[in-house]
Amino acid sequence: MTRWLCLTLSFAVALSLGLIARAPAAHAHPHVFVDVTLRFLPDEHGRLSGVEVIWRYDDFFSLLVLEDMGLDPDGDMELTGEERAVLKGFDLADWPEGFEGALFLEAGGETITLDPPEPIAAHLDEGRIVTRHLRRFTPLRPASLVVRPYDPSYYAALTLSRVGGLPDGCKRRIEEADKDAADEIVAGLGGAANENLFEEVEVGIHYADTLEITCAPLS
Amino acid sequence: MRTLVLIASLGLIALAVWLWGLGGAEIVTRWAAESQREVQQAMAGYLRALRSGEGAALAGLWALCFAYGFFHAAGPGHGKLLIGGYGLGAGVPVLRLSGLALASSLAQAATAVVLVYAGVFALGLTRQAMVGATDRILAPASYGAIALVGLWLVWRGLRRWRALRRADRHHDHNGHGHDHGHGHGQDHDHTHDHHTGEVCDTCGHRHGPTADEAARVHSFGEALALVAAVAIRPCTGAILLLILTWRMGLDMAGIVGAFVMGLGTASVTVAVAVAAVTLRKGLLTRLAGREGGAARMILPLIEIAAGLMVALLAVELMRGALQAAPF
Numbered sequence: 001m002t003r004w005l006c007l008t009l010s011f012a013v014a015l016s017l018g019l020i021a022r023a024p025a026a027h028a029h030p031h032v033f034v035d036v037t038l039r040f041l042p043d044e045h046g047r048l049s050g051v052e053v054i055w056r057y058d059d060f061f062s063l064l065v066l067e068d069m070g071l072d073p074d075g076d077m078e079l080t081g082e083e084r085a086v087l088k089g090f091d092l093a094d095w096p097e098g099f100e101g102a103l104f105l106e107a108g109g110e111t112i113t114l115d116p117p118e119p120i121a122a123h124l125d126e127g128r129i130v131t132r133h134l135r136r137f138t139p140l141r142p143a144s145l146v147v148r149p150y151d152p153s154y155y156a157a158l159t160l161s162r163v164g165g166l167p168d169g170c171k172r173r174i175e176e177a178d179k180d181a182a183d184e185i186v187a188g189l190g191g192a193a194n195e196n197l198f199e200e201v202e203v204g205i206h207y208a209d210t211l212e213i214t215c216a217p218l219s
Numbered sequence: 220m221r222t223l224v225l226i227a228s229l230g231l232i233a234l235a236v237w238l239w240g241l242g243g244a245e246i247v248t249r250w251a252a253e254s255q256r257e258v259q260q261a262m263a264g265y266l267r268a269l270r271s272g273e274g275a276a277l278a279g280l281w282a283l284c285f286a287y288g289f290f291h292a293a294g295p296g297h298g299k300l301l302i303g304g305y306g307l308g309a310g311v312p313v314l315r316l317s318g319l320a321l322a323s324s325l326a327q328a329a330t331a332v333v334l335v336y337a338g339v340f341a342l343g344l345t346r347q348a349m350v351g352a353t354d355r356i357l358a359p360a361s362y363g364a365i366a367l368v369g370l371w372l373v374w375r376g377l378r379r380w381r382a383l384r385r386a387d388r389h390h391d392h393n394g395h396g397h398d399h400g401h402g403h404g405q406d407h408d409h410t411h412d413h414h415t416g417e418v419c420d421t422c423g424h425r426h427g428p429t430a431d432e433a434a435r436v437h438s439f440g441e442a443l444a445l446v447a448a449v450a451i452r453p454c455t456g457a458i459l460l461l462i463l464t465w466r467m468g469l470d471m472a473g474i475v476g477a478f479v480m481g482l483g484t485a486s487v488t489v490a491v492a493v494a495a496v497t498l499r500k501g502l503l504t505r506l507a508g509r510e511g512g513a514a515r516m517i518l519p520l521i522e523i524a525a526g527l528m529v530a531l532l533a534v535e536l537m538r539g540a541l542q543a544a545p546f
Contacts, residue, residue, distance in 0.1 A: 030255070031255075033256045033259075058256060058259060058260060058263075059259065059260045059263035059264065060259030060260060060262055060263040060459075061259075062263070063263045063266065063267070063463060064346065064459065064462075064463065067462075067463055067466040067467060068345070068346055068466075075267060075270045075271055075467075077267070127263065127267065157256075
């Protein structure tokens, strides 16, 4: 009798331990690191009409892309004009389904629709690939504009490093992402009960830097 | 000595609870993830230096590979789950389990080498296709295999437990076996304290029912299954390194680097192997001190419990891998 009790007990303990333990695979971590510069384009009326996005990729990813594309075979970290032309727009082609360019703008709670990206140029700087592209949108003079550069799937970690091009009368404030808080949120989502974590919940936003632009109304 | 073993086991239990129960693994993973950027940057630097003919960068690259393997193994992972669970559940000598841990890490590196050279070189697959195949197919396959090993431990534990009950009934009939066992347990307590860790191996042999099965633990096939279950899934970092070094004409630097990564991983899995065996021995020592029969009975129970945990966690990992983003 005691034997059966022991057996049942060991089953129960193992079961509960196995179920309580978090899914270790759930932890998202980025594979690509990107420094982002945003340069806004003011129009003649002092409104914002678009933003030039500069992505500066990390060394390792840059090397992977160069080797994939067979660029810079001599390894001198200089690209010829031809090679730069080949590289231009490499990160704009074939965006996966649902990927919107890792840039999200919101004015007064409304998402601002961005036009498709227009490639400007790509070059190599100290071994790191730097690409520039343009996102236009319907011109606006925002009382408050919230801008977040991030990859929803957090495959790439984006860091907002510089902001420019704001018209007169506009102020900016950058709030860096609270990574510890983000980690905690993600850990909280990782419970065994949440089956849809990987598909449904996109954790990237928790790691996003936030830029807030406030403009005085035009007279 | 007994107190030492007890303290060590309590420490390990606390560690295990912290790691898997209280989210400590999360912290270790975060630690590894945070250093990811620096590691990638340094690796790119060494590879460029090597290509421009700086032979000295080789040592740096391999040192980095070791560190990479170590850090990535320090988080939660399938290799440790299997080695740890197996060490806890089955009576494996510590050296043998450590050897298995080392072998599975190196076999994992070998898988990466074979995969890259067969896939990219012979089949012309792209880097994305390679990494995709690893994450989408090989990872869940590996977790599935580990779950099977877990279930197999459960099944074997159940069989032993039944055999034990049958044998026990037999002992009760002639009223001899229990006294015998009891006497030996006490004997060890008083005179062979420094051998406490071995008490239960001895118990097992004396009492027969588990002896033949204990021998089976050491079978070659089982070792092979263990190593293969881990090795099916190569490490993404090793694959990227191998593709890069192949493209850059640094093949040997990359292949050796992949195995050095395996050694870095093994440094953690071997520690897990030692911890698991120590924990098991500590548990058994305590129980054996009280009554020979209790320790004997607890053996299959531990095996069932460990197997069940391995199976559950592996299934959980597999579910995660099957739903992960298609990168």
